[in-house]
Amino acid sequence: MNRGAERDSESKSSREIISNKLGDISGENMNDIAEKMGKRHKGNKTQVRRIYNDIKKVQVEWRSSDKQQKAIEETINELHMIKPQLAYTAARKQELSGLKENLEKIINKVEPNKDSIQNFFKLVEAFVGYHRYYTEKSGR
Template sequence: MMRGGSNVSDAQLQQILSDVPRIINDPKTADVLVKRAEELGQKLVTERLRMAQARDIFDELRQIESIWLREPERALRRLHLLRPKLAYRRARVRELGPLAEVLERAVAEVVSAGDAAQRHDRFRRLMEFMEAIVAYHKFYGGGD
């Protein structure tokens, strides 16, 4: 792994997007999660996404996480409502596009789960993915 590595192409972004269902649905794909998070973190640096913009979304997810066990229906509602927020932010901040696209797909996987326990497991994997993306974004030089 080299700091400042190569640009992540649009084809690689499509591969990341195609792997999102596996990352969110399958607990045995930590290796794929790490690989795709690194690629996306690099792409976000290339796109010049500021850390504060990524952190805003991460903070929203953390708030949802904090209420999930106490009020799962409220948390699920907030997760549903994150999708239009992502669309709005993506329209305002072009650099957010790849992250918003990946997260929209990940959220769709979480909310489509068959039962509450499965949704919670998928949400935890979404959080792991987002944590890894933010970490790699910082590692590859993402800043404010």
């Protein structure tokens, strides 16, 4: 697969979620998107795990919050502040540029409500699980 076709393929999974509201997406659709992302994205387990750990920190703060509007806005702001970290990581490891683009698009789709935020965290967690599975399976 040439680089342009690979990039189109990588961003297709994020376009699938972009067409839906993140808060309304079903578990089945979330699973399908996470699996496609896990199959497509390059990068070793450590690199993906570092990104996941940054997102997990935001999730821990979210879970300990009162989940009122102020906490929702703070959580969304924290998610947006992960974008510079994604850019830095993708600049160092070019194979993560597709993942950076997809996660940025998904972060942009997080709406200011509990379901949307919770689905974002579930989607990322599912992606990490599938990425690990396909990484182990392919020997990457």
